[in-house]
Amino acid sequence: MTLTREQIAKRIAKELRDGYYVNLGIGIPTLVANYVPAGMNVVLQSENGLLGMGEFPVDDKVDADLINAGKQTVTAIPGAAFFSSADSFAMIRGGHVDLTVLGAFEVDQEGNIASWMIPGKLIKGMGGAMDLVAGARNIVVAMQHANKQGESKMLKKCALPLTGVRCIKKVVTDLAVLEIKDGAFHLLERAPGVSVEEIKRLTEGKLIVSGDVPEMDVN
Amino acid sequence: MSGFNKIVKNYEEAIAGLKSGMTVMVGGFGLCGIPEGLIKKVSESDLTGFTCISNNAGVDNFGLGLWLNKRQIKTMIASYVGENALFEKLFISGEMKVILTPQGTLAEKIRAGGAGIPGFFTATGYGTPVAEGKEVREFNGRKYILEESLTADFSFVKAWKADAMGNLIYRKTAMNFNPMIATAGKITVAEVEEIVPVGELNPEHIHTPGIFVQRVIKGNFEKRIEQRTVKK
Numbered sequence: 001m002t003l004t005r006e007q008i009a010k011r012i013a014k015e016l017r018d019g020y021y022v023n024l025g026i027g028i029p030t031l032v033a034n035y036v037p038a039g040m041n042v043v044l045q046s047e048n049g050l051l052g053m054g055e056f057p058v059d060d061k062v063d064a065d066l067i068n069a070g071k072q073t074v075t076a077i078p079g080a081a082f083f084s085s086a087d088s089f090a091m092i093r094g095g096h097v098d099l100t101v102l103g104a105f106e107v108d109q110e111g112n113i114a115s116w117m118i119p120g121k122l123i124k125g126m127g128g129a130m131d132l133v134a135g136a137r138n139i140v141v142a143m144q145h146a147n148k149q150g151e152s153k154m155l156k157k158c159a160l161p162l163t164g165v166r167c168i169k170k171v172v173t174d175l176a177v178l179e180i181k182d183g184a185f186h187l188l189e190r191a192p193g194v195s196v197e198e199i200k201r202l203t204e205g206k207l208i209v210s211g212d213v214p215e216m217d218v219n
Numbered sequence: 220m221s222g223f224n225k226i227v228k229n230y231e232e233a234i235a236g237l238k239s240g241m242t243v244m245v246g247g248f249g250l251c252g253i254p255e256g257l258i259k260k261v262s263e264s265d266l267t268g269f270t271c272i273s274n275n276a277g278v279d280n281f282g283l284g285l286w287l288n289k290r291q292i293k294t295m296i297a298s299y300v301g302e303n304a305l306f307e308k309l310f311i312s313g314e315m316k317v318i319l320t321p322q323g324t325l326a327e328k329i330r331a332g333g334a335g336i337p338g339f340f341t342a343t344g345y346g347t348p349v350a351e352g353k354e355v356r357e358f359n360g361r362k363y364i365l366e367e368s369l370t371a372d373f374s375f376v377k378a379w380k381a382d383a384m385g386n387l388i389y390r391k392t393a394m395n396f397n398p399m400i401a402t403a404g405k406i407t408v409a410e411v412e413e414i415v416p417v418g419e420l421n422p423e424h425i426h427t428p429g430i431f432v433q434r435v436i437k438g439n440f441e442k443r444i445e446q447r448t449v450k451k
Binding site for chain 1: 248249250251252274297298299300301302307310311319321322323324325326327329330341342343344345346347348349379389390391392393394395396397398399426442443444445446447448449450
């Protein structure tokens, strides 16, 4: 069984540690906030200028001056701070954020990532993604392992314009948890019921499998 | 106080001296913290050919989308333009030149410009299309690219509170790019929700000291929300 978006988020939530400052990108990464383990405190950074992002507001507390990086209305937790975009990216570029979770179109066995542009098709801009991948010490990419046509997104070499070079070390997909090191994908875990063969088939880049590969815990 | 009363009475005075072809910075992230009235006033003028520096370009028919409608922007420097169909059209057709710049690099280019620093090295964008044509330098085994700073003829910012001396306080995430943009304009105009008497703002709480601000105007804000998201 391939994982749902929620299950990918659940698995990534297991990378969280008490006391972490975390930046979550748009899409599946945003869902990670719903699965912070009980008793654990993490503080969410939103790169438009908020440290201590809370949940969505109730209807009569919506404030146009309080949004997240996805331009959604949000709330601020007690102890939150607001700051300029320059300070925000000092946090990001300066390596002060403990964990960054973001999406991607492609990653490759060298740790390169492409996530911001499909020439001729989609030109929206990179926003903060290039700063995030350049600055974060610890990045997890959340994405689909392959597209609907069965073409791998775990490549030998990214074909799309890059967001960053040699910066990705961990990827969680609907099929597997992969570590990228020494020019290869290393299979750490597989989705429940998904075979190593299937993951091999859908991984274009070099895949290293050592010993028995455990199933992911997505409960 | 004579030389230090920066309050202007109307939008004509606020944008006086703005000319076609100038470089204009505009504060805001999406539609949050944008100087709505100043943008609208410029859109009603015949001025054109701007180099516009702003994180986003508004949405169709609001914010900087109004300048796009009138083709007033020749070159746009921004990090993300995804919410705007007309923008993509003008970009893809080549009618408008667009320099996509990583958000943190954009913030730092503006900060550096206002601080008198001509350029800086950053790892952001190394090895990507952003690095094309830029000097690469290695520090402690890591590669960085040279990014040049940005300044403007006019800076338009939005603040929450101001006084006649031009001191500004921003509200929540409506701060975003506004503090850096305020420092980087030859003429910085602040459109604010409230003007309070001099001495009323706590000096310890001022985000932008008045030295960076030449004009202050009391605005009226619609504060449109792009993604109204509520708890179920």
